[in-house]
Amino acid sequence: MGHAQRRLVSTAARLATSVHASNIKVFPPREALAGPSASSNTKTKTPSPTPSKPTFFSAETWAALQPPSTAALSTFIHRIGLATTVTSTDVIQQACTHPSYIPLFEHHNPKEPVPASNANLAALGNSLLGLFATEYVNATFPHLPTRVLKAAVSAYVGPTTCAHIATEMGAQPLLRWNRTPNTPTRPAVLHADAMASIPRALTAAVYQQHSLAAARKFVHRFFLSRDVDLRSMIKFRDPKLALRETVAKFGRERPVSRLLKETGRYSLTPVFVVGIYSGAEKLGEGFGSSLKMAEFRAAEDSLLRLYLTRQPPHLVQLPSSTFSSGVGDIFTAKGNAVGSYTPGTMADSEVLYGSSGKTGLRVPGARTRAVTEVEEGLEELQ
Missing domain, CATH: 3.30.160.20 (Double Stranded RNA Binding Domain)
Incomplete structure (x- = not known):
């Protein structure tokens, strides 16, 4: 094994937390080892009259483009207790696909159909989380001031809490996203932002697949069952x-x-x-x-x-x-x-x-x- 192959294998080992094990078996891919002209010239041992352009391979990009396996999605559904509520793994795969992943996929796979992202699901789930958290805090603490009520709702279902809950669920290997820099028209997309979209999309998926009562039960189980220190607010x-x-x-x-x-x-x-x-x-x-x-x-x-x-x-x-x-x-x-x-x-x-x-x-x-x-x-x- 050459030096380049050893570096690719070591990179794949570091990316094992974000790439399923079934994809590691075919790593590194053919284009990462040599170009098409190099493999043919090795057999004939004759130099090519027009040398091919060098092939640059990014293991991080390759890992980001790999879809999660069906077994990993099914395991995730059973782990979070939605096996009887959400029966399709395609919904879970959509819930774990951040909108920042779409431009990356279209750039490297222009001829393949674009996968569905969780943009609409996350927006609907964010509204449902705000509804359930607001009514729960207001009914549990009837004398809570308005400013403290808003801070408590953010503590229960805010972006940081959503990112932590997604990590506790074990959704990190299933997340498909792409880090984007800050621009004048939109903020940067960080890993915590992409992770926070998964619980929101799951809440909306439960609401669409089953009912509002099932979505509220899901939110109470993962979000509102936690203790928040309101005294310090x-x-x-x-x-x-x-x-x-x-x-x-x-x-x-x-x-x-x-x-x-x-x-x-x-x-x-x-x-x-x-x-x-x-x-x-x-x-x-x-x-x-x-x-x-x-x-x-x-x-x-x-x-x-x-x-x-x-x-x-x-x-x-x-x-x-x-x-x-x-x-x-x-x-x-x-x-x-x-x-x-x-x-x-x-x-x-x-x-x-x-x-x-x-x-x-x-x-x-x-x-x-x-x-x-x-x-x-x-x-x-x-």
Whole structure:
């Protein structure tokens, strides 16, 4: 084996994660070893009067053009639990074909039919993912602010999450795509972008092949069953002022700060524990090395307890459950909806004096009022 062949074989070994093993058996191809004139001249041992142009072979391009085998597609369907929902491997192959692959295929195979890409499926699946995630987050956390709701939906079904889920599914060997640079009219296509299109296309394929209920079940199984830290998405500039405005909005008594515990007041490392009460009800609790820090954390904890109130799982009702559970799209499917639906009450859940956006703007004199409230709270604690 010559040096060129050894390099091609080593390149094929590195590409083994993206090329099926059945294609490695025929690697390297005939055009990668020698041109047609070179093979004929070797037998006759006579120089050719018109030397042929050198053949340049790219193992990466060859690997990108190889279609996945039927066995790999069938294995993937059974691995993700869609064997009874999506019966055709052609649909899975289309879901794993990114639109960036089409120009590459047309350039190297101009006479062959162009394969179908997942452009339309990914667009439909992205809308379905947004629908299912929005209704789930809104029904599970009814008091969540709008900005945090959008951030939570992105955390559940955003591009990064879709790319990670596609990797966990094992879709990387089935992906067909081509890296393209950034242009003035369109952004660059990276590997993460191509991987993120696979779960979106699979969601749309389940919806088209079966029903909306099956697509929602697929999304809940792979996306919405994950834990997302919503606590870190809510920040406050002045939680005590925001708490006072929130308590007044709900018609409750004015919040009062009380010192619950303390240790080492006159030492270098004091610790204070402060609780905030509205009447006889305790809203939140916080600790700190100073009274001001403990009160700040207690007010923040009170707001988080309100906005992160979670509905019990057995009481969560989704608006999409009102659609028909029959096979087909929502316009032509026949059958009754699963269960009954009672819409929840929509409340004012916006956070005043937040960490960003227009909610963080203060009215004239608000800073003075906030300082006065802090000073009053410290006097009450002392």
